[in-house]
Amino acid sequence: MTGNASWVPPEIDTTVPNPARVYDFWLDGDHNFAADRALGEQILKIMPGVRDAARLNRAFLRRAARYMVDAGVRQFLDVGSGIPTVGNLHEIVQQVDPACRVLYVDREPVAVAHSELLLQGNDNCAVLQADLRDVNDIFEAEPARRLLDPAQPTGVFMLLLLHFVPDEWDPAGILTRYRDQLAPGSFLAVSHVAADSGSERLDEAVQVYKTGQHQQNQPFPRTHDQVLRFFEGFDLVEPGLVGCAMWNPQGVGDMSDDPSINSLPYAGVGRKP
Template identity: 80%
Template sequence: MTSNLSWVPPEVDTNVPNPARVYDYWLDGDHNFQADRDLGDQVLKIMPGVRDAARLNRAFLRRAALHMVEAGVRQFLDIGSGIPTVGNLHEIVQQIDPECRVVYVDRESVAVAHAKLLLRDNDRCAALQADLRDVNDILNAPEAKELLDLDQPVGVFMLLLLHFVPDSWDPHTILARYRDRIAPGSFLALSHVAADADSQGLDEAIEAYKGTQNDPIPRTHDQVLSFFDGFDVIEPGVVGCAMWNPQGAGDMSDNPEINSLPYAGVGRKP
């Protein structure tokens, strides 16, 4: 992390670790603080392959985005986008078609502050600070209304997000609200920590997150599949992240447990 913290929002307590910044650390980003690195190292000692899992999730983002662009989608909504790092969604899709438009959403002010810096010269992208549950506030925000035409297909991403959403929030209803607002032909891409992947150390790693105000909630395959209600799930279905249409050896880990640790899938609204 650079010693110049002038861009960090004043309300951010840099002494409290945050999952988005821990993820940034695992991806070798430079927008994390000592507390994030400490927690990241603690989890790495418990599950040494978790850094590889973060990389595989990033690779899934690329493959899912390319699939959507090939299907004709030119506008994207990335909710829970986290700290911008190499291989951002807009970099992937705008490399294919510069006309692609992307709206990033995150409730973490550090993520949004840095995203705005990164996107300040890109008039086809915007970053909003909002909670996943604020469906109307997100879709009706001036930036979103300028960039997204909800009468046309949209590619919605929620990667490594829903396992931070407790059942008490009723995530199925939240997803249904987004589904009902987007046009037929739209896509939903999800990744989610697997409860039934038999990954050694997962319970202990989850315990390490206690106190971050973002306790992970792993879910089973059937539970993750249920998030695609109302969508046609694209082959090969909801599978281990690395197994979703891999394109080369770099999309896989040598550790089978890590390949299956996050589930991933893409659905299309009929």
């Protein structure tokens, strides 16, 4: 790690790779360790475009967040938020309206610890350590009751999260439970690794990732139809569920020179009617 490690909880085993820290490494962040960098480099040797895919996901976050703010949303829930890096959700929305409120949720202590440091002094933001399956606990927690008005639309983000959720957890059912908590006019933004993007050597990269990760952090790429199920009960915003770079791009920086990387994560935004 290149920065001060004082924010890392003592119970964290930094010799075991962590998805949030590997992602941070791909984004050129400095909150990762040797084990994370080693696994990240292994993946990059198989799929050099993965670093671009991580960047495209952050660009999608920015565009989706601005879309929701323009639609009148002023409260946000980011589940599986990971380690804060450049262009965090609260920075994007509060730049438009400082009164926007954001609750970050992650189950990883390392992500929560660093988020707490970043959010010090920002009364319109909080972080909660919880599993995405603990839907009722999340919405009933003190930070959620303080920041999220159940009568008002909420912008929910689950970016590069659901492909770590195995089918036996019933991810579509989990999304239904979130939807049922949301007021009409709320939005859901999802990005998810595509199993049918045509990206060369994706299967090999996934296998290496699975070998290097703890059992609970195994990736499960899904097809377009499978990811589409997560938007049941939402009206998809144009252009629908598409390759991440194709969701309303605003400039060349939102695209990769590699067409397969542009489609490697699917991305979409749905609105609850």
